[in-house]
Amino acid sequence: MKLSVFSGKPYDKKYFDAANATRPASEIHIVYHDFSLSEDTVFLAKGSDAVCVFVNDSLGSAVVEALAREGVQAILLRCAGFNNVDLDAAEKHGLLVANVPSYSPEAVAEFAVALIQTLNRNTHRAYNRVREGNFALDGLLGRTLHGKTVGIIGTGKIGVATARIMKGFGCRVIAYDPFPSPAFKELGDYKSLEELLPESDIVSLHCPLMDSTRHIINEQTIAKMKPGVMLINTSRGGLLDTTAVIHALKSKHIGGLALDVYEGESSLFYDDHSGEIIQDDILMRLTTFHNALVCGHQAFFTEEALKEIADCTLRNIEEYVTSGVCKNSLTKDPKIRRRDSLPVRNV
Template structure:
């Protein structure tokens, strides 16, 4: 059974929003932003740690809106259950919306709004942080020194300056990553169906195959769509240089994990850094340290010394959380007032 949601207020006539998949920081930031900037709008915020599923829609009974995150289920059956509960708005506190059945939402008369960009620098900085850590092995060096081991064997990296970086997806985050990599003195190649003039200031557009063939480092910043699902699979990996480094801070299903494991074993991938994972909803955002991890693919992946994994934290800065809270509640205000909401999907 779903856990009991916790109310901040429940006055009749106010706009009630039930948040799913929340963590303590969600409550802290949304409550503060609501109190500071939206106090006159009468939003009652209700927080639940439960993931949104058909079963947990019972928590939304009597709510005007629900607020969901990347791993919540907003499929057609969930949409129908929300409609029956009286919900008329789905607020995404993230940029991606691949977990939402938009056709079902439109048919049900439910508006869907997102946060299209929140501190893109935060995600780009984390991607480059993972690249630097994996390359120069600072995480391993830190542990060695703490044990009094100052040997350098096994810590050899390579100089980024002069190498080729491939940026797959050149939206706001991809452009931020390209600027950082260009600042390291790397030649930056980009691939995207839609050209961004900001990217062309620091990089050069090429076809995906050329990017895969020429890049020493590849970082993924694409949305997850039918066209990008398992974008990095056997065919793409076969085209890459031996020893290429791959970084994914976008969506887990951009990478075929089983094929990536094969590429790690063969040496095709010299390093893999991921902040997202295709089956992450069963793992991420929870403390699993006191139990075993039932995902055999993830367990295998984590055994490689040249794999670095973080738990979907690329977005996790104070600035980003502040912006997420503000834009999400601004979307709600616009919809409640019947005004144009620029972030509808």
């Protein structure tokens, strides 16, 4: 079976090759492309049984249709989010779409807490000062987290893991989610969004991006937050109206912002642009605030997570090939359009 991996980086190749080495010899032939899947690159999937994509690959209806024409049978997401895939088009053309629903949720939660700690205690600024021989403490004042209220928006596995850590700091934890999790009820109380925002000293986003959550943080919801609130986003950039957030930073209504994701990240993140003039004025404006941290979508980036992503992705296609169904499918499992090059093993 031929698997085309798009947006493949050296670390993807390392962990996918290691995971594939544990499979029977020559069962899966992996081809790596270091650029994203789009209408301009979809022709490279020709001859592939499946494609593997990441968060910034674009799989709208035109790309999905082109994949089907090329004989591709499955779209494998090496992430949990699927907002970049037209699932309706995939079902229409009989393509399996499967994700990695959980890959070390603690990794993302720990990174969110690292952002909170860095932003709160200004360790990033202190590091740069000391390197220049400046040991003054003025401008580095933080707040004790113990006793503060942390609002978690989205209580999937990552949100719950974040809540668990913050409760360990002695914080009061509250959450908003239309679909309550029994695991969170042991850690804190559910509130409506209108109740959560004015009560929270820190708001951390852990919900998926969909129509109902796009720009959930906007001019109106920011106005309901506490003055000086700290806002953290390690989920998806589209959850924020970035322009509204910038206005709130300028007015000091938002006291601190930490982003690991950005709405316009697809043309920038995961590549080195240090020798270029970056044309995104909104992102560049964010980087001018001393109380704003922007990272390059790295919260997931641990050895354990990369291993699980590779293993789960290959398990997804193996499960589909051997049984005709996949437990991590996001679409109705279509019938396999078998071809001679697609092996079916006895399990």
